[in-house]
Amino acid sequence: MESMLGKQQAVINEEVLERQQMIDCRPAMVLEGRVIICQRCGTRHVKTDVRLPSGHYYCPSCSRYGRITSEHQLCWQSSQVQPIDHQVVFPGVLTTFQKAISDRLVRNYQEGRSTLVWSVTGSGKTEMMFETIAAARQKGARVAIVSPRIDVCRELHPRIQQAFPNEACLLLYGDSEEPYRYTHLLVATTHQLLHFYRSFPLIIVDEVDAFPYEGDEQLRYGLQQALTENGALIYLSATPSDRLLKEISGTFQIEKMPLRFHQRPLIVPQLYWLEKWRRLDQRKSWRRSFVKELQRLAEKNFVLVFCPSIPYMERVAAVIAKELPDYSISSVSSKDVQRSEKVTEARQRAFQILFTTMILERGVTFERVSVIVLGANHSIYTKSALVQIAGRVDRKGAFNHGEVLFCYNQMTPAIRKAIAEIKAMNQLAQRWLADDL
Structure with a gap:
């Protein structure tokens, strides 16, 4: 039982x-x-x-x-509602802009309204949720914080635990080490919501636009089934899709946050023509200019190199590692059994260059990082993906001259729209700072 x-x-x-x-x-x-x-x-x-x-x-x-x-x-088996007076333990202080959105989220929740927080990467959107989670818990409500991505859940869990040290908080995903137990706070993948029915008066969905949740009717059904009647949703996204915006039109409040916590602008990607990017591993002459750019960036920062597929990543990473034997180089993908360990090692600066696939597109933070997107014109890179990848740079700490390079050999609508969206958010941020809300 x-x-x-x-x-x-x-x-x-x-x-x-x-x-x-x-x-x-x-x-x-x-x-x-x-x-x-x-x-x-x-x-x-x-x-x-x-x-x-x-x-x-x-x-x-x-x-x-x-x-x-x-x-x-x-x-x-239903649980008893037990109102608890919990205070949030903030790791820092909310900015004026964050506090304004946090207050509106609490008000929306208390009035039974759902909200989309359209917030740029690195804006501290998780911290803006804490007061609403506390408001729900003060009413005795159970809260689920979910994401389509396991890596995002792993990042969220310790932050929720830190903010609510007096609460039990379970991390739940397909291969999670801890079995299910009842807790008032749950961090889980969206897939896990299929195991719940009318359980959560408040569900927060981080990276709501991410694969595999985006466009998956089964996962959307699971979310609605897990929400209690008259429950509220909070969607978090830096890149909401047109489909999502149309779906929530008239039913959700939309709160935009164009400013990062440190209030520096988003890094605008540079376009870098790379004619033979698809065959970089085949001839040294075809990758000579790319290797020079890679070395230039690695002199200043840790470099993440995004690749459109696992086989391509493995081929290119292998030849670059041979060509640059004095650099610590590795690669990571969804098939890597050491995936979690490598991400941890990358944060500890064990590598100078890390080749990766879309698994590090979102939900992870590295300090002192630059990003290269190999084959930015590949169809796997949607506008949302490119914005998210660019958002890995300058998220945290002092500015360290991180750069974003889109390596391409054909212009695509996704590349144009991604750069335009980043510039538009930067312009809105400038207006906010000028008006001071």
Whole structure:
């Protein structure tokens, strides 16, 4: 029973009858004519396609979370609301601009309104959430802080723990070391919300525009199912998509934050023509100018080199490492079993140059860093991705002349829009500073 506290679980019908006085249940599958609907993930299937020999039906769409059939009930045990007076332990002081948005977020939550915080990278958007989380906890509400990216969740968890030292806070994702237990604060991947039903009066979604949440109907369903009736959402994004802006139009408040915490402007990417970027590993002459730029940047800062694919990254990183034997060079991708360790080592400046894929596009902070995007015109680099990648530079600490280079051999709408958006946010920031709100 303990595992059902605040979390739903698929239970065979016969088992439900034995303990129905202690839990709430709903059918796992709902029949609707020729269609059967999974109530865990919201997917609709033609009955004949998912019929088992036993006569029951199953859902193949969410089977990775545990098999679910029409023989199951989704059951959970509700928790008691316990108002608690918690104070936030801020690691620093909110700026005037951050405090204004923080106050509006608290007001929106108390009035039952959802909010999109459209906030540039490095603006301290997590810290702007703390007062709203505290307001929810003072009412006894349970709060989920979620993101599509595991790396973002790992970054968020210690910051939430630091801000709320008197609260138990669980970090939950697919391969998380700690099993589920009931806590009033939960940091999790958006996938984990499929295991909850009407559990959270407040859900904060960091990087709401990120893959795989963006455009995934199953994850969107899970989010809505995990939210209590009349609950509030807070979406955080530096690069909300047109689809998202259209979806929330008229139902969400939108708060823009064009200023970083240190109030320096975003670094505007430089365009660097690299004719043979696709074949850098094949001829030394094709990469000569690139290697010189790489050395120039590495003399001042740690350098992150973003690559459009894992095989490409591995090939280019290998030849550059041979060509620059005096430099500490490594690479990291989603398939790297040492992924977490390498990110930690990069923060400790174990490398001078780190080749990476899109896994470090967002949610990670390095001091004294410059960024290169190899093949910025590749289709994998959307406008949002390019803005996020550029936002890795000058997020924290004193300015150390970090640069952003978009290496390309063809101009794309994504490159144009990314640079235009960065410049537009910088112009809005200048107006804010001039007007002082």
